[in-house]
Amino acid sequence: MEKDELVIAEILMGAKRLFGTHGLKKTTMEEIATAAGKGKSTLYYYFPSKKEIFEAVVEEEMKNVVKKLREAINSCTSSKDKLLAFIKAQFTSVRGNQCFRLVVFEEAFDSMKLLMYLKSRYEQIQIDMIKEVLLGGTQTGEFKELSQTKMNKIALVMITAFRGMHYPPKSAQPELADGEYFDEMIDLLMEGIGRPTEKT
Amino acid sequence: MEKDELVIAEILMGAKRLFGTHGLKKTTMEEIATAAGKGKSTLYYYFPSKKEIFEAVVEEEMKNVVKKLREAINSCTSSKDKLLAFIKAQFTSVRGNQCFRLVVFEEAFDSMKLLMYLKSRYEQIQIDMIKEVLLGGTQTGEFKELSQTKMNKIALVMITAFRGMHYPPKSAQPELADGEYFDEMIDLLMEGIGRPTEKT
Amino acid sequence: MEKDELVIAEILMGAKRLFGTHGLKKTTMEEIATAAGKGKSTLYYYFPSKKEIFEAVVEEEMKNVVKKLREAINSCTSSKDKLLAFIKAQFTSVRGNQCFRLVVFEEAFDSMKLLMYLKSRYEQIQIDMIKEVLLGGTQTGEFKELSQTKMNKIALVMITAFRGMHYPPKSAQPELADGEYFDEMIDLLMEGIGRPTEKT
Amino acid sequence: MEKDELVIAEILMGAKRLFGTHGLKKTTMEEIATAAGKGKSTLYYYFPSKKEIFEAVVEEEMKNVVKKLREAINSCTSSKDKLLAFIKAQFTSVRGNQCFRLVVFEEAFDSMKLLMYLKSRYEQIQIDMIKEVLLGGTQTGEFKELSQTKMNKIALVMITAFRGMHYPPKSAQPELADGEYFDEMIDLLMEGIGRPTEKT
DNA sequence: AATGAATGAGGCTTCATTCAT
DNA sequence: GATGAATGAAGCCTCATTCAT
Numbered sequence: 001m002e003k004d005e006l007v008i009a010e011i012l013m014g015a016k017r018l019f020g021t022h023g024l025k026k027t028t029m030e031e032i033a034t035a036a037g038k039g040k041s042t043l044y045y046y047f048p049s050k051k052e053i054f055e056a057v058v059e060e061e062m063k064n065v066v067k068k069l070r071e072a073i074n075s076c077t078s079s080k081d082k083l084l085a086f087i088k089a090q091f092t093s094v095r096g097n098q099c100f101r102l103v104v105f106e107e108a109f110d111s112m113k114l115l116m117y118l119k120s121r122y123e124q125i126q127i128d129m130i131k132e133v134l135l136g137g138t139q140t141g142e143f144k145e146l147s148q149t150k151m152n153k154i155a156l157v158m159i160t161a162f163r164g165m166h167y168p169p170k171s172a173q174p175e176l177a178d179g180e181y182f183d184e185m186i187d188l189l190m191e192g193i194g195r196p197t198e199k200t
Numbered sequence: 201m202e203k204d205e206l207v208i209a210e211i212l213m214g215a216k217r218l219f220g221t222h223g224l225k226k227t228t229m230e231e232i233a234t235a236a237g238k239g240k241s242t243l244y245y246y247f248p249s250k251k252e253i254f255e256a257v258v259e260e261e262m263k264n265v266v267k268k269l270r271e272a273i274n275s276c277t278s279s280k281d282k283l284l285a286f287i288k289a290q291f292t293s294v295r296g297n298q299c300f301r302l303v304v305f306e307e308a309f310d311s312m313k314l315l316m317y318l319k320s321r322y323e324q325i326q327i328d329m330i331k332e333v334l335l336g337g338t339q340t341g342e343f344k345e346l347s348q349t350k351m352n353k354i355a356l357v358m359i360t361a362f363r364g365m366h367y368p369p370k371s372a373q374p375e376l377a378d379g380e381y382f383d384e385m386i387d388l389l390m391e392g393i394g395r396p397t398e399k400t
Numbered sequence: 401m402e403k404d405e406l407v408i409a410e411i412l413m414g415a416k417r418l419f420g421t422h423g424l425k426k427t428t429m430e431e432i433a434t435a436a437g438k439g440k441s442t443l444y445y446y447f448p449s450k451k452e453i454f455e456a457v458v459e460e461e462m463k464n465v466v467k468k469l470r471e472a473i474n475s476c477t478s479s480k481d482k483l484l485a486f487i488k489a490q491f492t493s494v495r496g497n498q499c500f501r502l503v504v505f506e507e508a509f510d511s512m513k514l515l516m517y518l519k520s521r522y523e524q525i526q527i528d529m530i531k532e533v534l535l536g537g538t539q540t541g542e543f544k545e546l547s548q549t550k551m552n553k554i555a556l557v558m559i560t561a562f563r564g565m566h567y568p569p570k571s572a573q574p575e576l577a578d579g580e581y582f583d584e585m586i587d588l589l590m591e592g593i594g595r596p597t598e599k600t
Numbered sequence: 601m602e603k604d605e606l607v608i609a610e611i612l613m614g615a616k617r618l619f620g621t622h623g624l625k626k627t628t629m630e631e632i633a634t635a636a637g638k639g640k641s642t643l644y645y646y647f648p649s650k651k652e653i654f655e656a657v658v659e660e661e662m663k664n665v666v667k668k669l670r671e672a673i674n675s676c677t678s679s680k681d682k683l684l685a686f687i688k689a690q691f692t693s694v695r696g697n698q699c700f701r702l703v704v705f706e707e708a709f710d711s712m713k714l715l716m717y718l719k720s721r722y723e724q725i726q727i728d729m730i731k732e733v734l735l736g737g738t739q740t741g742e743f744k745e746l747s748q749t750k751m752n753k754i755a756l757v758m759i760t761a762f763r764g765m766h767y768p769p770k771s772a773q774p775e776l777a778d779g780e781y782f783d784e785m786i787d788l789l790m791e792g793i794g795r796p797t798e799k800t
Numbered sequence: 801a802a803t804g805a806a807t808g809a810g811g812c813t814t815c816a817t818t819c820a821t
Numbered sequence: 822g823a824t825g826a827a828t829g830a831a832g833c834c835t836c837a838t839t840c841a842t
Contacts (some may be wrong), residue, residue, distance in 0.1 A: 001207045003369055003825090003826090004825090004826095006304075007826085023308055025225050025226070026225070026308075027811065028810085028812085029811075029813085030810095030811080030812095032252040038827075038828085039827065039828045039829075040812090040813095040828080040829090041813085041814080041815085041827075041828050041829075041830095042826075042827050042828065044812095044813070044814080044815095045825090045826065045827070045828090046826095049812080049813075050811095050812070050813095102369070105305065105306075105367050106306060108223055108226075134393070138395070141395060142394070142395065143393045143394060143395060144394070144395050144396075148392070153380075153384045154384070154388060154393065156381075156384075157381070157388055158385050158388075159364075159386050160364040160365055160367075160381075161361035161362075161385070162361075163363065163364030163367055164359075164361045164362060164364040165304050165341060165360055165365030167304070167360075167363055178351075181357070182357075183354070184353045184354070184357050185357050185361070186356075188354060188357055188389070188392070188818065189388070189392055189393060190392045190393060190394035191392040191394055192346070192388070192389055192390045192391040192392035193334070193337075193343045193344055193346070193354065193389060193390060194280075194342070194343060194389075194390035194391055195341060195342065195343060195344050196344075196396070203801090204801095207801090228835085228836065228837080229836075229837060229838085230836080230837095238802080238803085239802065239803040240802070240803080240804090240837090241802075241803050241804075241805090241840085242801080242802050242803060244838070244839080245801065245802065245803090249837075249838080250837065250838095253827095290828085345822080376830095403804090403805085404804090404805090407805085412830090420705075423708055424624050425626070426625070426708075427833075428831085428833085429833065429834085430831095430832080430833095438806075438807085438810090439806065439807045439808075440807080440834095441806075441807050441808075441809095441834085441835080441836085442805075442806050442807065444833095444834070444835080445804090445806070445807090446805095446834095449833080449834075450832095450833070450834095480794075491824065504767070505705065505706075505767050506706060508623055508626075522740070528775050534793070537793070541795060542794070542795065543793045543794060543795060544793055544794070544795050544796075546793070553780075553784045554784070554788060554793065556781075556784075557756070557781070557785050557788055558788075559764075560764040560765055560767075560768070560781075560787070561761035561762075561764045562761075562764060563763065563764030563767055564759075564760040564761045564762060564763030564764040565760055567704070567705050567760075567763055568760065571805065579754070580753075582756070584753045584756075584757050585757050585761070588754060588757055588758075588789070588792070589788070589792055589793060589794075590792045590793060590794035591792040591794055592788070592789055592790045592791040592792035593734070593737075593743045593744055593746070593754065593789060593790060594680075594743060594744070594790035594791055595741060595742065595743060595744050596744075598795070603822090607822090628814085628815065628816085629815075629816060629817085630815075630816095638823080638824085639823065639824040639825070640816090640824080640825090641817085641818080641819085641823075641824050641825075642822085642823050642824060644816095644817070644818080645822065645823065645824090647815075649817080650816065650817095675829090781811095785830090
């Protein structure tokens with residue numbers, strides 16, 4: 001790794017933590033510089049402005065997240081397990097990549113073109129992954145028969161629903177530990193709550 | 201209504217729009233004052249600081265949202281319809297009460313005690329409503345038999361999943377209009393995607 | 401005079417001196433504020449930015465200059481005297497209104513619309529004044545007969561030539577005091593240096 | 601040419617353009633370095649500071665201008681033509697040597713000793729040239745008889761007047777093209793505008 | 801009850817200059 | 822010779838808040 005890249009990595013590392021903790025607006029260049037062990041103006045040697053630092057952090061984080069999601073899916077064989085791994089990975093990974101999470105779930109960044117682009121790309125990646133899993137599940141017979149259209153719709157609903165996890169209840173529910181939560185979610189997803197219609 | 205209350209209402213009305221559009225940090229006292237047709241320093245006659253204005257707005261909005269949710273549930277008879285109405289109302293109402301939404305779904309407010317309190321109270325209210333619906337559904341036979349514990353868990357999962365709706369995909373999916381989206385969600389919730397196990 | 405106008409006048413007074421001495425770029429808001437006996441941010445209560453303060457100073461100065469020029473012309477009866485008074489007034493008045501002078505004679509302001517407008521307006525005012533004097537002079541017989549076109553051209557040449565005065569030689573020429581300089585200029589203007597063609 | 605001199609020439613070439621376009625203050629070392637195809641700190645190997653670069657540019661430009669003025673005067677035979685050539689050359693040459701022009705016509709450089717020296721030397725050179733032409737003209741009979749003192753004064757007035765040309769009206773006067781302008785000026789200079797006193 | 805006026809604290813950015821290599 | 826990396830000092834501007842009236 002070049003000296004250059006090393007310093008950039010240092011900057012981004014500190015920035016990642018700070019932006020993640022205080023957000024874009026409330027993190028100051030001063031803080032980022034201090035975290036990187038550099039002078040404030042040094043930052044401008046490596047980045048044109050605060051915005052670009054933030055964008056760099058987000059881009060990096062998104063790559064991490066996507067990589068984790070892919071790994072999760074590939075690490076299991078049954079489709080149900082893939083789904084479970086997917087939501088667990090999303091939960092964990094997005095948590096650990098706060099800046100990216102902010103961009104995906106807040107609207108304060110709607111003016112930044114690059115971030116908007118990343119956001120929509122991320123959405124598409126997720127949808128494609130889910131559809132891939134659904135397709136696999138129907139082929140192995142784990143899931144019901146589902147038309148292409150239906151799979152599309154379900155993927156969208158699922159992606160949307162999974163998002164909610166990123167804002168867990170403040171009032172921790174003691175009865176439902178994190179791990180159990182995911183199982184419960186998958187259960188619901190597999191079986192639903194409706195009463196099975198009796199066959200004669 | 202007292203003169204006082206009238207002015208306060210005026211201030212809050214403008215503040216609600218501004219905070220909802222630009223957020224807490226980027227909305228200035230100047231803007232709020234202008235929107236209320238008052239001088240900037242007048243705001244300090246009615247509120248100790250910007251924070252309190254924001255909190256007042258959020259508290260007001262939360263009342264609206266809760267009222268809408270209750271109305272939604274009461275307006276239907278079947279439990280499935282109650283669920284549908286609930287998520288539709290949540291979608292619409294939270295949308296229209298931006299400041300409250302921000303507080304519920306962002307972490308930038310974690311230092312404000314009052315808001316944290318409102319947040320967790322809102323969570324409990326939602327959970328209770330869902331459990332109420334679930335209980336009703338099991339009693340009428342619309343839903344499976346569900347233990348108290350199970351209902352608790354499901355309520356929590358559902359609340360969490362519903363949240364995702366508040367951050368719809370940027371890339372509008374043409375195949376799934378808003379209305380249809382809710383139906384699809386309920387369907388999934390009722391039936392799941394697992395292949396029904398054959399009975400001999 | 402309102403309190404408002406008083407403060408604005410105070411600010412402009414200090415700014416005028418500072419801008420005149422150090423120019424737009426090198427004069428700081430800090431200095432202007434100190435000169436006005438106010439805090440730096442107070443300036444922003446009265447003016448949107450440094451640029452506007454400068455523009456206000458220049459506009460004010462231009463009014464002074466134009467008034468002086470008009471007074472000069474009106475204060476004499478003979479056309480030659482009017483010319484003399486005009487150049488003297490221009491010399492003195494532009495000197496005393498440094499900011500305006502900068503705008504008229506430097507190109508650093510070409511991006512500021514308002515200043516460009518003032519600049520060209522000032523040019524037209526001067527040209528009109530000179531033409532007015534020339535016309536008077538020809539009518540009284542002090543000057544040669546001059547066609548409209550010719551007068552136009554001469555006015556333009558004169559305005560241009562007069563400008564040079566605003567940048568007097570650094571190396572003060574002892575033989576030519578200020579007062580004498582103007583007389584010499586008018587002399588040259590009246591008679592020229594060419595040898596009069598002999599009449600038989 | 602040494603390697604050293606070559607690099608210096610490269611630097612000055614770019615600097616000349618940049619200073620000429622944006623002025624001393626607004627031209628950055630970064631820009632100069634880029635224009636020279638060198639690193640920013642390299643400039644400090646060849647020049648102690650930005651000031652010295654500017655001074656070097658100005659000194660070079662002044663030599664160009666003086667050479668052009670001399671050529672202009674020598675290229676004509678009649679004294680009137682010499683004057684015409686002089687002002688044309690001044691107009692053209694000063695235009696093309698912006699930095700020098702800035703120094704001669706602005707006061708922002710009054711603190712730089714070297715520039716002040718160049719400025720006053722330039723003034724003296726001009727005055728001497730004009731006096732030389734005037735002397736020639738009186739000897740050939742083209743111009744009136746003029747005492748030494750008178751010539752001195754006239755030279756000074758002329759130099760001063762010629763300066764105005766360097767700040768042409770923003771509002772281009774359509775009736776007076778550049779070329780014509782000079783003729784008009786010389787005409788006025790030769791004949792004046794006064795009515796010739798009738799001889800009996 | 802209302803506000804005009806004022807400001808301190810703080811943030812982003814620029815840039816000439818330095819220095820180790 | 823040449824420069825990449827670093828920075829201190831400085832400047833413009835924003836804004837929540839205060840206070841006398």
